[in-house]
Amino acid sequence: MKSGNMNIGVFDSGFGGLTVLRALLERLPGANYIYLGDTARLPYGAKSQATVARYAVSSAHFLVEQQADYLVIACNTASALALDAIRDAVPVPVIGVIETGANAAQAATETGDVLVMATAATVDSHAYSAACHERGLRAIEKACPLLVPLVEEGWVDHPVTEEVLRIYLSELLEESAQAAIRPDTLVLGCTHYPLLRTNIERALPASIRVIDSAEATAAQVAAALCLPNSSDNPDGNPHTRRFYATDSVTKFRILGTRFLGQAIAHVELIDLGG
Amino acid sequence: MKSGNMNIGVFDSGFGGLTVLRALLERLPGANYIYLGDTARLPYGAKSQATVARYAVSSAHFLVEQQADYLVIACNTASALALDAIRDAVPVPVIGVIETGANAAQAATETGDVLVMATAATVDSHAYSAACHERGLRAIEKACPLLVPLVEEGWVDHPVTEEVLRIYLSELLEESAQAAIRPDTLVLGCTHYPLLRTNIERALPASIRVIDSAEATAAQVAAALCLPNSSDNPDGNPHTRRFYATDSVTKFRILGTRFLGQAIAHVELIDLGG
Numbered sequence: 001m002k003s004g005n006m007n008i009g010v011f012d013s014g015f016g017g018l019t020v021l022r023a024l025l026e027r028l029p030g031a032n033y034i035y036l037g038d039t040a041r042l043p044y045g046a047k048s049q050a051t052v053a054r055y056a057v058s059s060a061h062f063l064v065e066q067q068a069d070y071l072v073i074a075c076n077t078a079s080a081l082a083l084d085a086i087r088d089a090v091p092v093p094v095i096g097v098i099e100t101g102a103n104a105a106q107a108a109t110e111t112g113d114v115l116v117m118a119t120a121a122t123v124d125s126h127a128y129s130a131a132c133h134e135r136g137l138r139a140i141e142k143a144c145p146l147l148v149p150l151v152e153e154g155w156v157d158h159p160v161t162e163e164v165l166r167i168y169l170s171e172l173l174e175e176s177a178q179a180a181i182r183p184d185t186l187v188l189g190c191t192h193y194p195l196l197r198t199n200i201e202r203a204l205p206a207s208i209r210v211i212d213s214a215e216a217t218a219a220q221v222a223a224a225l226c227l228p229n230s231s232d233n234p235d236g237n238p239h240t241r242r243f244y245a246t247d248s249v250t251k252f253r254i255l256g257t258r259f260l261g262q263a264i265a266h267v268e269l270i271d272l273g274g
Numbered sequence: 275m276k277s278g279n280m281n282i283g284v285f286d287s288g289f290g291g292l293t294v295l296r297a298l299l300e301r302l303p304g305a306n307y308i309y310l311g312d313t314a315r316l317p318y319g320a321k322s323q324a325t326v327a328r329y330a331v332s333s334a335h336f337l338v339e340q341q342a343d344y345l346v347i348a349c350n351t352a353s354a355l356a357l358d359a360i361r362d363a364v365p366v367p368v369i370g371v372i373e374t375g376a377n378a379a380q381a382a383t384e385t386g387d388v389l390v391m392a393t394a395a396t397v398d399s400h401a402y403s404a405a406c407h408e409r410g411l412r413a414i415e416k417a418c419p420l421l422v423p424l425v426e427e428g429w430v431d432h433p434v435t436e437e438v439l440r441i442y443l444s445e446l447l448e449e450s451a452q453a454a455i456r457p458d459t460l461v462l463g464c465t466h467y468p469l470l471r472t473n474i475e476r477a478l479p480a481s482i483r484v485i486d487s488a489e490a491t492a493a494q495v496a497a498a499l500c501l502p503n504s505s506d507n508p509d510g511n512p513h514t515r516r517f518y519a520t521d522s523v524t525k526f527r528i529l530g531t532r533f534l535g536q537a538i539a540h541v542e543l544i545d546l547g548g
Contacts, residue, residue, distance in 0.1 A: 040321065047314065048521065149423045160437055167434070247322065 006031040006225065009068030009092075011059050013042040015252065016148075016191030017074030018259035020097065023194075023218035024072070025241075028227055032240045034066045037256070038272065040247035044077040045121025056082035057089045058272050064090050066242070072221060073097065074191055074214075076118060080127030095221060097213045101187045102131035104216035108209055109137060113181040115172055115208070116141040117200070118189030119148060128189050138181055141189070142172040151192045152255065156199070165196065165203045173205075187211045195259065243267040280305040280499065283342030283366075285333050287316040289526065290422075290465030291348030292533035294371065297468075297492035298346070299515075302501055306514045308340045311530070312546065314521035318351040319395025330356035331363045332546050338364050340516070346495060347371065348465055348488075350392060354401030369495060371487045375461045376405035378490030382483055383411060387455040389446055389482070390415040391474070392463030393422060402463050412455055415463070416446040425466045426529065430473070439470065439477045447479075461485045469533065517541045 008031050010021045021035055038044075038059050044052045056078040060071055071094045073079045073086060079096030087094045105114045114137050116128040123143040132139035147168075150161045176183050186208050188194060194214045201210050245252040249267045256264045282305050284295045295309055312318075312333050318326045330352040334345055345368045347353045347360060353370030361368045379388045388411050390402040397417040406413035421442075424435045450457050460482050462468060468488045475484050519526040523541045530538045 040325075043317075051314075145427055146420070146423050146429075149420050153419055155420075160434060160441070163434055163437070 006227070007067050007069050008033050008072060008221070009060075009063030009066065009070065010035045010072045010074050011038070011056070011063060011078070012036075012075040012191060013038050013044045013055075013077065015039075015256050015259050017072075018256050019191050019194040019214040020072060020074035020217050022259070022261050023212075023214040024221060027218040027222050028225075030239065031227075034063055034068055034242045035244065036063055036270075037243075037245045037252060039245045039252060040272075043121070044075065044081075045119055047077075049081045052077055053082040053085040055272075057085055060086045060090050060094070062244070062270065062272060064092060066244075068092060070221070070225065071095070072217060074217065076122045076127075076190055077125070080122060080125040093224065095217065095224065097191065097217050098127050098131050098189075100217040100220045101189060101211060101213035102128065102135055102137075103220060104211045104213070105132060105139075105185050105187050106135040106137060108211055109185040111182045111184045112137050113176070113183040113185075114139045115176060115183045115186040116189045117144050117147075117168070117172070117186065117193060119143065120145050122189055128187065140172065140176050140179060140181065140183070142168060142175070144168045144190075147196060148190065148192045151195050154258070156195055161196070162199060162203070165199055169200070169203050183208060185209050185211060188213055192259075244270050246270060246272055280501070281341050281343050282307050282346060282495070283334075283337030283340065283344065284309045284346045284348050285312070285330070285337060285352070286310075286349040286465060287312050287318045287329075287351065288349075289313075289529050289533050291346075292530050293465050293468040293488040294346060294348035294491050296533070296535050297486075297488040298495060301492040301496050302499075304513065305501075308337055308342055308516045309518065310337055310544075311517075311519045311526060313519045313526060314546075317395070318349065318355075319393055321351075323355045326351060327356040327359040329546075331359055334360045334364050334368070336518070336544065336546060338366060340518075342366060344495070344499065345369070346491060348491065350396045350401075350464055351399070354396060354399040367498065369491065369498065371465065371491050372401050372405050372463075374491040374494045375463060375485060375487035376402065376409055376411075377494060378485045378487070379406060379413075379459050379461050380409040380411060382485055383459040385456045385458045386411050387450070387457040387459075388413045389450060389457045389460040390463045391418050391421075391442070391446070391460065391467060393417065394419050396463055402461065414446065414450050414453060414455065414457070416442060416449070418442045418464075421470060422464065422466045425469050428532070430469055435470070436473060436477070439473055443474070443477050457482060459483050459485060462487055466533075518544050520544060520546055 073096040079098040083096045120143040123141045129139045194212050252267045347370040353372040357370045394417040397415045403413045468486050526541045
């Protein structure tokens with residue numbers, strides 16, 4: 001299939017998944033994209049598995065109704081708690097950011113020891129640990145609850161953020177030293193964290209490589225669809241990028257532009273109930 | 275009415291309202307208390323007025339069903355968006371933290387110029403500005419979105435929090451200088467902020483007095499109920515303190531203990547739907 005014919009649906013509870021869309025646009029600019037941020041019902045992190053599955057399945061149905069041929073679950077909580085439910089509910093292939101992050105870690109690590117930074121909800125679910133364990137890796141996870149609000153405050157290149165990262169990473173490295181593991185890979189296990197990638201790399205020893213799960217996801221989507229990296233548009237139809245949110249369209253445009261790295265001209269408000 | 279006979283219902287979307295309960299317990303220890311944290315549906319801040327009103331009214335109905343004689347809405351968003359809806363829906367008196375904070379600011383200020391620190395959602399609603407304006411005061415509001423996550427991370431006496439407060443307060447004071455107002459009072463417009471009161475007072479000029487809306491609310495509840503400050507328990511019945519949450523009872527006990535300043539032995543999980 002030519003990427004110019006593909007409609008790729010990208011789903012997150014909020015804006016963070018736009019970092020995954022950004023990576024997809026760089027790698028597969030020829031596809032059409034439909035992005036849904038379920039902003040009225042965020043954050044998913046504190047909610048039960050049944051509730052997250054219900055929200056995520058209704059969001060996936062919406063994207064399939066919009067003619068999505070392929071779904072990218074660019075939300076760590078939904079990937080951790082609802083991937084099977086989504087796969088059971090829709091007739092198109094579905095990929096989630098936790099499996100793509102764990103796959104990329106497996107490909108990158110030589111020691112088999114992996115560090116994961118994520119939100120408290122993702123760490124509590126131990127979904128990355130489980131996915132790493134399935135691939136024969138050992139993982140130590142660290143909840144970093146201040147990083148999302150720091151990114152949303154726009155304090156990316158800010159001394160406060162540098163200090164918070166220094167504290168989180170020194171605690172994580174101390175924990176891995178106590179566990180006597182030798183990590184050579186760190187997975188950014190939250191779709192907000194790619195905005196802090198440079199800061200995190202600067203704060204880490206050079207021996208530890210950073211895996212950006214947004215980039216990892218884009219690479220694996222391209223591989224799964226057997227699509228070349230290309231901006232070819234052989235059929236001459238313009239590529240479409242459509243954005244939907246369930247609340248606060250203005251906030252979506254303003255914050256979303258920062259995550260996507262380009263202006264978002266129009267966001268359509270939709271009602272998924274609940 | 276003796277406070278030992280009163281059942282006071284206290285409602286918040288989460289844990290922050292426990293700072294209001296803490297102030298109530300200090301001032302009116304003889305009353306019975308029923309606390310409800312609607313943790314499954316938090317945060318209210320990003321939601322529409324209709325949704326917040328629906329959630330808050332169902333929570334208020336629950337407290338009245340539990341025999342509450344008086345309701346304290348210890349949630350800034352619900353106080354801003356749903357106080358009238360709650361008053362229309364229940365047959366008991368209802369007081370909200372925004373009106374009590376504004377009343378206390380009115381009593382404290384000599385210049386008539388007030389500063390307010392609050393969450394982004396509360397600032398966006400301009401409910402404090404409106405309440406201050408109704409009382410003949412001028413107010414400048416400052417959104418401080420990092421303070422709730424810093425408190426929830428437990429970083430209360432922490433250099434990062436000191437630095438974040440220094441930045442927020444210097445921006446707020448600069449804005450008030452540009453507006454040529456002379457503030458002598460600052461309202462803590464979020465139920466998480468009383469945990470940072472000492473830090474905030476340390477970072478402010480001595481000429482600015484801090485109003486803790488939790489304390490202000492407790493004082494006004496005592497005045498409204500014509501109750502003396504007393505721990506008398508003349509009827510000999512034990513005082514009851516009951517805690518209900520709509521999600522994550524374990525998290526409620528752990529985080530809640532920090533806000534209440536004493537251990538919470540038991541939290542009952544309830545289902546309000548939604």
